[in-house]
Amino acid sequence: MKVAGRTLVKMGRAPCCDKDGVKRGPWSPEEDQLLVQYIKQHGHGSWRTLPKHAGLLRCGKSCRLRWINYLRPDIKRGPFSPExxxxxxxxxxxxxxxWAAIASKLQGRTDNEIKNYWNTHLKKRLLCSVHSPLVLKLSSKAEPINVKSESPSTRHMIQWESARVEAEARLSMESLLLNSSSIRKTDCDYFLRLWNSEIGESFQNIKGEDGGVCQSPVSQKSSPTKCGSAGSDITVQAKNTTASAFANITPQQEDSYRPSVDEMMASSDSLTSYDLIDSSDAALELLLDFPDGDDEAFQG
DNA sequence: AACTTTGTCAACCGCAGGCAG
DNA sequence: CCTGCCTGCGGTTGACAAAGT
Known part of the structure; x- marks a missing residue:
């Protein structure tokens, strides 16, 4: 793979930087200091020329990454809070x-950090709670889930997720019809906006009402085996439901219901069997009323 | 104590999109 | 429009640490 990449570079693609004489690997405190000092005085300007001006033997990309992911003053370090x-x-x-879009919603966190955290902590945690309603639904469409048996916030999350899947199916149909690749971006932008709306707000607030933790008999039953990093088993168990209700899907499972419009619509159909209540009704309504040619309304 | 496995995370890579000329 | 450059993004890697045997 790497070999292939390098071959590609050789075959004509310009390298991102001159590899000769460019230092790689971990940054030393001296390099950090040089970079911080330079940016404080001059701003980063052009990343490509920055290393030269700052006296660093690094490529611009490396400098940018180091600054954004580590040296920026507004970076919040330390463990992620439950919120x-x-x-x-x-x-x-x-x-x-x-990740970049997600990071933009979390003050002080970088996309890299979130991506790493997802891949090392959350993803595993989600995979551990095999009994999530969503996964059960995906694996056995014939069996409707009694959403009402879940806690309010779990229910709410399932509803939110169902609205999302529904919208995704719809948007996918639209994208097919319009043969437009821009739809996907709009889709996500739309969700971001929805997230910022009162609907999203009410969704976020439900955590408060529910003590920030969703509990269900299912999650309590979930395996106490090593699902997450050491020392956080309680959190792991408590969070299982939140996580699983929302995104407990392996990439394979995700693929299995995403690519085909038929499948999506089928999925969407089965989702209507959900007991949609509370404010997610409004969200679903909003999503279903998503105007066909009206994307501009949602763009910055 | 030595070795192996697993987990974490900083850093790298190539690609895509935006933009200026 | 076309081309080339630059930046930002997401996927992946690899070094190091911790846990397990």
């Missing part, structure tokens, strides 16, 4: 792997 975790899970449910 942040919830936000990541919810936003990931809406946006998928758009």
């Amino acid at each position: 942040e975790e919830d936000s990541i899970i919810q936003l990931h449910g809406m946006l998928g792997n758009r």
Whole structure:
């Protein structure tokens, strides 16, 4: 793979930087200092020329990455709070792997950090709670889920997710009809806006009403085996439902219901069997009333 | 104590999109 | 329009640490 990449470079693609004489690997404190000092005085300007001006033997990309992911003064370091975790899970449910978009909603966190956290903590945690309603639904469409048996916030999340899937199916249909690739972006932008709306707000607030944790018999039953990092088993169990209700889908499972419009619509159909209540009714309504040629209304 | 496996995360890579000329 | 450059993004890697045997 790497070999192929390098071959590609050789075959004509310009390298991002001159590899000769360019330092790679971990940054030393001295390099950090040089970079911070330079940016404080001059701003980053052109990343490509920055290393030269700052006296660094690094490529611009490397400098940019170091600054954005580590040296920026507004970076919040340390462990993710439960609220942040919830936000990541919810936003990931809406946006998928758009880490930059997710990061923009979490003050002080970088896309890289969120991506790493998702891949190392949350994803595993989600995979551990195999009994999530959503997964059960996906694996056995014939069996409707009694959403009412879940806690309010779990229900709410399922409803939110169902609205998302429904909209996704709809948008997918539209994109097919319009043969337009821009729809996907609009889709995500739309969710971001929805997230910022009172609907999203009410959705976020439900955490407060529910103590920030969703509990269900299912999650309580979930395996106490090593699902997450050491020392957080309680959190793991508590969070399982939140996570699973929302995005407990392996990439394979995700693929299995995303690509085909038929499948999507089928999925969407089965979702209507959900007991949609509370404010998600409004969200669903909003999503279903998504205007066909009216994307401009949602663009910055 | 030595070795192996697993987990974490900073850093790298190539690609895509925006933009200026 | 076309082309080339630059930036930002998401996927992946690899070094290091911790846990397990």
